[in-house]
Amino acid sequence: MFVYMDHTATTPTSPEVLEAMMPYFGEKFGNPSSVYSFSKLSREAIEKARSQVAGALNADPKEIFFTSSGTEADNWALKGTLEKAKSKGKNHLITTQIEHHAILHTAEYLHKFEGVDVTYLPVDSEGFVSVEDVKNAITDKTALVSIMFANNEVGTIEPIAEIGALCRERKIPFHTDAVQAAAHLKIDVKAMNIDMLSMSAHKMYGPKGVGAFYLRKGVNPENFMHGGGQESHRRASTENIAGIVGFGQAMEILQGRLEADKALNSARRDKLIAGILEKIPHAKLNGATGDKRLPNNVNFSFIGVEGETLLLDLDAKGISASTGSACSSDSLDPSHVLLALGLKHEMAHGSLRFTLGRLTTDEHIDYLLEVLPEIVARRRAMSPLWEDYIKSQGEN
Numbered sequence: 001m002f003v004y005m006d007h008t009a010t011t012p013t014s015p016e017v018l019e020a021m022m023p024y025f026g027e028k029f030g031n032p033s034s035v036y037s038f039s040k041l042s043r044e045a046i047e048k049a050r051s052q053v054a055g056a057l058n059a060d061p062k063e064i065f066f067t068s069s070g071t072e073a074d075n076w077a078l079k080g081t082l083e084k085a086k087s088k089g090k091n092h093l094i095t096t097q098i099e100h101h102a103i104l105h106t107a108e109y110l111h112k113f114e115g116v117d118v119t120y121l122p123v124d125s126e127g128f129v130s131v132e133d134v135k136n137a138i139t140d141k142t143a144l145v146s147i148m149f150a151n152n153e154v155g156t157i158e159p160i161a162e163i164g165a166l167c168r169e170r171k172i173p174f175h176t177d178a179v180q181a182a183a184h185l186k187i188d189v190k191a192m193n194i195d196m197l198s199m200s201a202h203k204m205y206g207p208k209g210v211g212a213f214y215l216r217k218g219v220n221p222e223n224f225m226h227g228g229g230q231e232s233h234r235r236a237s238t239e240n241i242a243g244i245v246g247f248g249q250a251m252e253i254l255q256g257r258l259e260a261d262k263a264l265n266s267a268r269r270d271k272l273i274a275g276i277l278e279k280i281p282h283a284k285l286n287g288a289t290g291d292k293r294l295p296n297n298v299n300f301s302f303i304g305v306e307g308e309t310l311l312l313d314l315d316a317k318g319i320s321a322s323t324g325s326a327c328s329s330d331s332l333d334p335s336h337v338l339l340a341l342g343l344k345h346e347m348a349h350g351s352l353r354f355t356l357g358r359l360t361t362d363e364h365i366d367y368l369l370e371v372l373p374e375i376v377a378r379r380r381a382m383s384p385l386w387e388d389y390i391k392s393q394g395e396n
């Protein structure tokens with residue numbers, strides 16, 4: 001059995017999306033910037049996708065710009081805003097300790113090479129940022145607040161509308177990395193007072209290598225990609241037309257099934273969580289519960305074992321899961337997100353993330369609940385860390 005439990009790392013491009021994309025690899029290859037009528041087919045395809053994405057967010061199509069990835073959209077928001085704000089004497093960025101590396105490493109770059117002061121807000125034990133903390137961090141030097149919509153490792157959904165209202169009131173641009181959230185939640189950029197928002201197609205059953213950046217009319221960060229006049233002179237480079245078409249199609253399909261997917265995913269998520277808690281002793285759920293957690297996210301720590309080892313054991317049983325972040329799988333540092341939630345290193349090391357989606361079936365959940373307890377028990381039986389832990393429990 002092939003059990004794919006890593007929909008947060010990426011999703012399969014859906015067949016309908018692929019079908020919509022195919023002509024733009026083939027006969028409809030025209031450069032949208034050319035003048036002849038053949039190239040109009042490419043232009044029209046891009047504008048249709050722009051409307052599909054804008055419609056889903058309650059944005060104007062003119063406020064949507066296609067990029068090469070979610071990472072590029074994040075880079076644009078941070079570098080474009082902070083570099084431009086420098087001339088106005090503003091050099092302060094507020095973000096959180098639990099952002100994706102696309103934000104964290106960009107913030108580190110800005111600190112190192114542009115002298116930007118960065119405030120990394122802490123989170124509570126479930127991963128929530130406090131709106132009060134955001135308020136208290138704002139100074140007259142603050143150029144941007146960037147707080148992720150939902151966390152990719154533990155699934156915690158942040159109070160984005162409240163932070164948006166606060167930033168709007170204080171007239172500070174507000175960016176949110178919604179790469180994960182957009183795949184599961186209804187987002188209304190107007191109602192939520194969002195100024196900039198990043199998305200990525202491959203996290204929502206579209207192709208890899210295409211992102212979208214929502215930029216509210218009147219908010220003008222410096223461009224990130226310099227070159228030709230594509231995307232209304234805001235993002236240079238010949239458009240990835242097939243990718244953009246795929247993004248639009250994926251976004252439209254997603255909107256039609258958002259509620260049904262949410263119900264199905266969260267029922268399975270809660271069954272998996274309850275099953276693990278029931279069958280595996282000393283298992284700790286990381287993150288929030290219910291509506292404040294992404295409907296497809298399950299993240300556990302199992303004291304006494306290494307997450308990386310469990311992943312290999314699971315893989316041998318046909319199950320693809322993650323320790324949290326695909327981007328850090330080649331490093332042995334524990335997850336910065338789990339540490340920010342207050343987990344000790346040994347707990348953070350023993351964590352696994354299962355993320356559900358369109359490939360998940362009820363049988364997959366049952367199979368995982370059958371296999372995982374055995375794997376954890378076997379690894380614990382040979383773990384000195386587990387032995388110490390149990391002893392310490394007995395002493396207490």
Ligand SMILES: *Cc1c(COP(=O)(O)O)cnc(C)c1O
Nearest residue numbers: 069070071100102152179180200
């Ligand atoms: C995947 C992801 C990104 C990066 O998106 P890419 O399109 O893969 O560059 C950024 N932020 C979050 C929260 C993500 O999950």
